[in-house]
Amino acid sequence: MNAPVSTSNLHDCRDAFAATLERLAAEDAKVVAVCNDSVGSSKLGDFKAKFPERLVNVGIAEQNLVGIGAGLANGGRLPFVCGASCFLTGRALEQIKADISYSNANVKLVGISSGMAYGELGPTHHSIEDFAWTRVLPNLPVIAPCDRIETAAAVEWAASYAGPCFLRLSRVGVPDLLPDDHKFVLGRANVLRQGSDVTLIANGTLTHRLAKAAEILASRGIEARVLNMATVRPIDEEAIVAAARETGAIVTAEEHSIFGGLGSAVAEVVVDHAPVPMKRLGVPGIYAPTGSAEFLLDEFGMAPSAIADQAASLIMRK
Amino acid sequence: MQPKELERVARQIRLRDLQAVYAAGAGHIGGEMSVIDILTALYFRVLRIWPDEPKRPERDRFVLSKGHAACALYVTLAKRGFFAEDELSTFLQPHSRLNGHPNCNKVPGVETNTGPLGHGLPVAVGMAKAAKLSGADYHTYVVTGDGEMQEGSNWEAIMAAAQFGLNNLTLVIDHNRFQQGAALSDTNDLAPLRPKLEAFGWEVTEIDGNDMEQVVPALEHRGSLPHCIVAHTNKGQGISFMQDRVEWHHKVPNKQQYEIALAELSEAL
Numbered sequence: 001m002n003a004p005v006s007t008s009n010l011h012d013c014r015d016a017f018a019a020t021l022e023r024l025a026a027e028d029a030k031v032v033a034v035c036n037d038s039v040g041s042s043k044l045g046d047f048k049a050k051f052p053e054r055l056v057n058v059g060i061a062e063q064n065l066v067g068i069g070a071g072l073a074n075g076g077r078l079p080f081v082c083g084a085s086c087f088l089t090g091r092a093l094e095q096i097k098a099d100i101s102y103s104n105a106n107v108k109l110v111g112i113s114s115g116m117a118y119g120e121l122g123p124t125h126h127s128i129e130d131f132a133w134t135r136v137l138p139n140l141p142v143i144a145p146c147d148r149i150e151t152a153a154a155v156e157w158a159a160s161y162a163g164p165c166f167l168r169l170s171r172v173g174v175p176d177l178l179p180d181d182h183k184f185v186l187g188r189a190n191v192l193r194q195g196s197d198v199t200l201i202a203n204g205t206l207t208h209r210l211a212k213a214a215e216i217l218a219s220r221g222i223e224a225r226v227l228n229m230a231t232v233r234p235i236d237e238e239a240i241v242a243a244a245r246e247t248g249a250i251v252t253a254e255e256h257s258i259f260g261g262l263g264s265a266v267a268e269v270v271v272d273h274a275p276v277p278m279k280r281l282g283v284p285g286i287y288a289p290t291g292s293a294e295f296l297l298d299e300f301g302m303a304p305s306a307i308a309d310q311a312a313s314l315i316m317r318k
Numbered sequence: 319m320q321p322k323e324l325e326r327v328a329r330q331i332r333l334r335d336l337q338a339v340y341a342a343g344a345g346h347i348g349g350e351m352s353v354i355d356i357l358t359a360l361y362f363r364v365l366r367i368w369p370d371e372p373k374r375p376e377r378d379r380f381v382l383s384k385g386h387a388a389c390a391l392y393v394t395l396a397k398r399g400f401f402a403e404d405e406l407s408t409f410l411q412p413h414s415r416l417n418g419h420p421n422c423n424k425v426p427g428v429e430t431n432t433g434p435l436g437h438g439l440p441v442a443v444g445m446a447k448a449a450k451l452s453g454a455d456y457h458t459y460v461v462t463g464d465g466e467m468q469e470g471s472n473w474e475a476i477m478a479a480a481q482f483g484l485n486n487l488t489l490v491i492d493h494n495r496f497q498q499g500a501a502l503s504d505t506n507d508l509a510p511l512r513p514k515l516e517a518f519g520w521e522v523t524e525i526d527g528n529d530m531e532q533v534v535p536a537l538e539h540r541g542s543l544p545h546c547i548v549a550h551t552n553k554g555q556g557i558s559f560m561q562d563r564v565e566w567h568h569k570v571p572n573k574q575q576y577e578i579a580l581a582e583l584s585e586a587l
Contacts, residue, residue, distance in 0.1 A: 032451065056447060059481075064440045064474035071444015071458075074429055076375060077451060079444075094434055095471075099441055103431040104423055 010173025014112060016148035017169055018043035020155040021080055025051050030078040031159065032056055036065045041171075042082040042112050062087050066095035070105040078106065078159065085111025085127035085168060086118075093133055100164045101137040108158045109166045114144070115205060115255030116283070116293040117171045123287040132260025134166045135233040141186055142232040144168040144262075146207035147177045150230055153184035161186070170205050170255070172293045177208055177228065187231045189239040195223035198311045199243035199250045201266055203230045206253040209297070212304035217311055224311060235265045237273070244274035248318045251279045251311045253302050255293070258282035277317040279310050319362045321530040326587070327397070328358040328530070332556050333583040334393045334406065340576045342389075342410040344418070348566035349463060350390035352494040352527070352551035356461060357382075357394045359533045366456065369399035372426040378456045379429050379445045383438020384463035384492060385419040386568075392416050392425070400427040436469025438462060439489060443475045446487040446544075459537070461490045465497025468506045473518075479544040480519030488537065489520075489546045492527065494553040496564045515546045527551040557582055 025031040025047065034056045035042050048055040056072070058064045062083060069081035081088070088111050089096065100107050111130055118125035135142045143158075143165060145151040151169060158165050177192060192207070193214050200210040207228045214224040225247055227239055243250055250270060252263035263280030270278060281302050288296050297303070301310065319327070331354050339345030361367070365378045382391050389409060396403040408414035415424035419433035430441045442460035449456055462472065479487055491511060495502055502508055512522045521541050525532040527549025536547045553567070554560025557579045571579055 030452075053451065058474070058478050061474035061478070063436070063471040064443070064478055067437060067440025067471065067475065068444035068447065068478065070430060071441040071446070072448045072451075073444075074379065074441070075445045075448020075452065075454070077448045095437065095440070098431055098434050098437055102421075105430070 009175045011148040011176070012171055012173055013145060013148050013151040013169050014043040014171055016151040017110065017155055018046060020152045022047050022050060024156070024159050025054060028078065028159070030076065032072060032077045032079050034058065034065060034069050034072065034079050034081045036060055036062055036083045036087065038083050038112065041084060042110070044082065062091035063095050066092040067099050069107040070099035070103060073106040080108045080110055082110040082112060084125070085114035085130050086125050089127065089130040089133050096134065097137055101140045104139045105164055106162060107164050109164065111166060111168045113171045114168045115170055116288060116296045119292040119296065120290055122290065126288060128255065128257045128283045129260070130168060131232050131254070131256050131262060135265060139164060141165040141234065142168065143230050144204035144232065145230050146203055146228045147174050149176055149178045149180060149182050150184060153182050154230065157184040157186065168204065172205050174205055175208050177211065187234040187236055189227045189229040189236040191225065192228050193224065193226040195225040196247055197222045197224060198315050199225040199227060199247045200253070200307065200311060201227045201229050201243070201250060201262070202253045203228060203232070203262060205255050205293070206302065209302060209304050209307060210253060213307035213311065216304055216308035220312065222312060222315065229262065232262050232265050235269060237269050240266055240269040241273045244270050244276045249277045249314045251281065251307065251314060253281040253307055255297065256282050257285060259285055277314055279314045281307065281310060321534055324358050324362055324530045324534070327362050328355050329556070329583060329586045331358055331390065331393050331397060333580070333587070334397070335390050336557070336576070336579050336583060338389050338393065338406050338409045340571055341407065343570055344410055345389045345570065346386040346568045347570070348496065348553040348560060348568070349384060349492065349494060350387045351555045351557060351560065352553050353384070353387050353461060353492045354390050355528050355530055355533055356490055356492065356549060357390055359530060359537055360459060361394050361398045363534060364537045365459070369427070372400060376454060376456055379442065379458040381429055381432065381438040381442045381460040382420060383432050383435070383460055384466055385432030388418060388420045391420055395425070395427045401425070435463070435466040436471035439472050440475040442487060443479050443482070443484065446479070446484040447482050449486055450482065450484065457486050457488065459488045459490065461492055463497070464491055464493040464495065464508065465502055465505070467491060467508050467511070476515065476518045476520065484544045485540070485542050487544045489544070491546065491548050492551055493548050494551045496553045496562070496567065498567050500564060511548050520544045520546045522546045522548060524548045524550065528555045556586065
C-alpha cells in the first residue's frame with residue numbers, strides 16, 4: 001500500500017503557476033511579477049525573458065518586496081509578489097498586515113516552497129507557520145492548491161479577484177487530482193471521494209496522501225470522505241459541518257504546524273457548530289529533524305498508511 | 319499659492335491641529351507642528367490632486383509614513399476639501415474614521431495605511447515604479463520622521479529607488495532631531511544624513527523645513543535621481559514651550575498650556 005508513486009506522474013506546481021502567470025501577463029499589461037532575488041526558485045525565468053521590464057526584482061529585501069508590491073497596486077499595476085514562503089511571510093509579516101491586508105491592497109502574495117519543501121535545509125527554511133500567521137489577517141484569502149490544475153485555476157482566479165490573497169505553493173511533486181476543467185471557487189472545498197464513516201481533510205501536498213489513505217481504509221471496509229480544502233480562509237464551514245454531521249469524525253493533515261493551521265481552522269468550525277472527535281495531523285509543535293519533505297511527512301505520521309490508522313482509531317471514539 | 323499665503327494657511331492648520339489634539343486628549347503634537355509647513359506646501363501648491371476625485375489615476379501620490387502625525391494630515395486634507403472640516407471634531411472618537419493613524423479605506427486622500435514605522439517609503443517606491451512601468455507622469459512624495467530612518471526597511475527602499483532610477487520620487491525627512499523617548503543624538507544619531515543618501519545614489523537637498531521660501535522650491539525640484547529633502551525642522555514649531563522639547567512628542571497640553579499655545583498661534587495669524 002505504500003509503494004512510491006511513479007515520479008513521472010508527479011508535477012511541480014510552480015510550473016503551472018509560472019505558465020499561468022505568463023499567459024495572464026500576455027493578456028494584461030498590468031500584470032507584474034515582483035521577487036526577492038528568487039527568479040529561479042519562483043520559476044520566473046521565462047517571465048523575465050518575455051516581459052523583462054515587468055519583472056521587478058527588489059533583491060534580498062523582503063520588507064521592501066511586500067511594500068513595493070503595495071505601491072505597485074496603488075499605481076494601478078497587478079502585482080504577483082513571489083518569494084520563498086518562509087521569508088515572504090516571516091520576514092515581512094508586518095508589511096503583509098499593514099500594507100496589504102489592512103490597506104486592502106490588490107496584491108497577490110505567492111509563497112513558494114512552503115511547508116517543509118526545503119527539507120534538509122532545515123527549520124529556518126521551513127514555512128510551517130504561514131497558515132497561522134496569515135489566516136488571522138482580515139481581507140486576505142489564504143489558499144493552498146493540491147495539484148497543478150488547482151494551482152493554475154487559483155492563479156487565474158487571483159488575477160480576477162479585486163483584493164489581496166496569499167497563494168501557498170510547494171515545489172514538491174504531486175499527482176493530478178482534479179479534473180482538467182476544474183474552476184477554483186474561493187472558500188469551497190472539493191469532495192474527492194464520498195464516504196460516511198469518517199472525513200479526511202487536507203490541502204496542498206497532503207491531499208494526494210489522503211486519497212491514498214482513503215483507498216487503504218476502503219480495503220478495510222471503511223468508507224472515508226475526502227475533502228480537498230485549498231482555501232484555509234474563508235474556510236468552507238458548510239462542508240465541514242456536513243462532514244461532522246454525516247460522518248461523525250474528522251482527520252486533518254497538513255504540511256504545517258498542528259497549531260494554528262488548517263486543522264485548527266477546521267476545529268474552530270467543528271467546536272462552534274457540530275462537535276465530533278477530531279485528529280489533527282501535522283508538524284507536532286517542534287523543529288523538524290534533518291530530512292526531505294517526503295521523509296518528514298512520513299516521520300510526522302502522515303504516510304498514507306499512518307493516516308489510515310489514525311482515521312480507523314478515531315472512528316472507535318465516535 | 320505663494321509662500322506668504324502658504325505660511326498663513328500653515329498657521330491656521332497648526333491652530334486647528336492644536337484644538338483637535340486638546341479636544342481629543344491625545345495626539346502627537348510635537349511632530350505635527352514640525353511637519354505642517356511641508357504638508358501645507360504639498361497640498362496647497364505642489365501636489366496635482368482633485369479633492370472631489372481622490373482616486374483619479376493621474377493624481378500625485380503622497381504618503382505620510384510618520385502616520386502618528388495623522389491629525390496634521392486630517393486637518394490639511396479637510397482644509398483642502400477632501401472632507402468637511404466639521405468632521406475634525408470626531409478625531410479619535412468612537413467609530414470616527416479619523417483614527418490615530420490614517421486609513422486609506424476610510425479617509426479620502428489617504429493612499430496607504432501607515433502607523434508602524436518604515437512602511438511608507440517602500441510603498442512609495444512601488445508607486446513611483448508603477449508610474450515608470452505604465453508611463454504615468456504622476457510624482458510620488460513621502461514624508462518620514464527622522465527617528466523613523468532607523469528602520470532598516472527604509473534603507474532597502476532607498477537602495478531600490480536608486481536601482482530603479484526613480485527620479486519621480488521625493489522623500490522628505492522631517493528632521494526635528496527628536497524621537498519618542500530622546501534626541502536622535504542620544505539614541506541612534508543617523509547624522510550626517512546627506513552623505514548617506516548621496517552614497518546610496520540619491521540627490522539631496524537640505525533646507526529649513528519650517529521656512530516656506532525654502533520648502534516650496536525643494537518640493538518642486540525635478541532631477542535625474544530620486545530626491546531626498548532633509549528638512550531641518552523644530553519639534554513643536556510655532557508653540558514656544560513645546561519647541562525642541564522631547565516630552566511634547568505625544569504629550570497633551572493642559573488647559574493653561576492650551577491657552578498659551580492658542581494665544582501664540584492666534585497672534586501669528
